[in-house]
Amino acid sequence: MYMKSKYLLFCIGTLFVVACGSTQMITTNPDNIPTAANTETPTPSGPDGLKAEMPKEEVSEPAFTSAEKVGAIMNYLASDELKGRDSGSEGIELAAQFIETHFTKNDIQPYYKSFRDTLSNFSKPAYNIVGFIEGTDPELKKEFIVIGAHYDHIGTTKPVNGDYIANGANDNASGTTAVLEMARYFGQNKSNKRSLIFALFSAEEKGLLGSKHMARNMKEAGLNLYVMLNFEMIGVSLRSKKYELYITGYEKSNLAEISNKYAGDHLIGYLPTAKQYGLFKRSDNYDFYKEFGVPSHTYCTFDFTNFEFYHKPGDEVSEMDMGHMAKIINKMIPVVEGITNAPTQEVVMK
Numbered sequence: 001m002y003m004k005s006k007y008l009l010f011c012i013g014t015l016f017v018v019a020c021g022s023t024q025m026i027t028t029n030p031d032n033i034p035t036a037a038n039t040e041t042p043t044p045s046g047p048d049g050l051k052a053e054m055p056k057e058e059v060s061e062p063a064f065t066s067a068e069k070v071g072a073i074m075n076y077l078a079s080d081e082l083k084g085r086d087s088g089s090e091g092i093e094l095a096a097q098f099i100e101t102h103f104t105k106n107d108i109q110p111y112y113k114s115f116r117d118t119l120s121n122f123s124k125p126a127y128n129i130v131g132f133i134e135g136t137d138p139e140l141k142k143e144f145i146v147i148g149a150h151y152d153h154i155g156t157t158k159p160v161n162g163d164y165i166a167n168g169a170n171d172n173a174s175g176t177t178a179v180l181e182m183a184r185y186f187g188q189n190k191s192n193k194r195s196l197i198f199a200l201f202s203a204e205e206k207g208l209l210g211s212k213h214m215a216r217n218m219k220e221a222g223l224n225l226y227v228m229l230n231f232e233m234i235g236v237s238l239r240s241k242k243y244e245l246y247i248t249g250y251e252k253s254n255l256a257e258i259s260n261k262y263a264g265d266h267l268i269g270y271l272p273t274a275k276q277y278g279l280f281k282r283s284d285n286y287d288f289y290k291e292f293g294v295p296s297h298t299y300c301t302f303d304f305t306n307f308e309f310y311h312k313p314g315d316e317v318s319e320m321d322m323g324h325m326a327k328i329i330n331k332m333i334p335v336v337e338g339i340t341n342a343p344t345q346e347v348v349m350k
Helices: 005-020 067-077 090-105 169-189 209-220 255-263 272-276 285-292 322-341
Strands: 116-118 127-133 144-150 156-160 163-165 195-201 225-231 245-247 296-300
Touching: 067 090, 067 169, 067 322, 090 127, 090 169, 116 209, 127 169, 127 209, 144 169, 144 209, 144 322, 169 195, 169 225, 169 322, 195 209, 209 285, 225 285, 225 322, 245 255, 255 322, 285 296
Parallel strands: 144 195, 144 225, 225 296
Antiparallel strands: 116 127, 127 195, 156 163, 245 296
């Protein structure tokens, strides 16, 4: 997650105050979407008044991903071998190759001539990795959804207890893993009526440069963008909230409401701190919003109180909750699928 130095100092001060108990975060839910009520089905009776045999319980579909599958991706992307995935480094090149292999294995096509979209606004060679699945509906496939996350991090930093590699497990191997698993799902099932672009951005930590480059070029090329869904820092769960994710720019569209409809639960909520700290403008959704003026949001679980290793060597895989991540991805798949296949554009700006 990209934040300027003054903003970081402000956050550090704020965290100190929160830790001292002087400031409390508000956890209101203005969308006020109730969770589904539990209901009991009465046992049917036969014509003689005796209890009829109940039909066999329907077996639900198994979850698509798991803690083990998520962990396999995370363990590589946030390993010391990649040395913090700094843009233009040998480590991020290894990450790019890993993503390309994942796309190819799961029948994701390159959006451009290759998977690599070379950044025009960064001094070192750096690449967004961009995959594509064409929609199955002859008309809806003309509309595009970008599903994105940044795969870069800050590389190495001042040592802490001898560890100088900022592995970036939460920031943002976690969001990258979510995008890769969604790409695997749609690559295997081809269940998308609209066309899907899977974008892993470089140079986010340098000032959102990867998404800035890509959004500008896609706008100039006339892309018919419907919505941009971004994933950032989902490696640890929210605490004491009645929802499991928040979106930045909550008030700018009805994405939270639509997401909860397809999740069948109050999955997405409102985090006042996200607005207070201006997080809508600090991740890769923002340039798509600026260029296209369409709903563009980031799904996140980092709330400034539940993770202490932001941009530090301690952002390790060992701090991640793989079960939580798998649950989030499994719950988001029907959300993305529902938005992708709705007959009309339900997600709209407010």
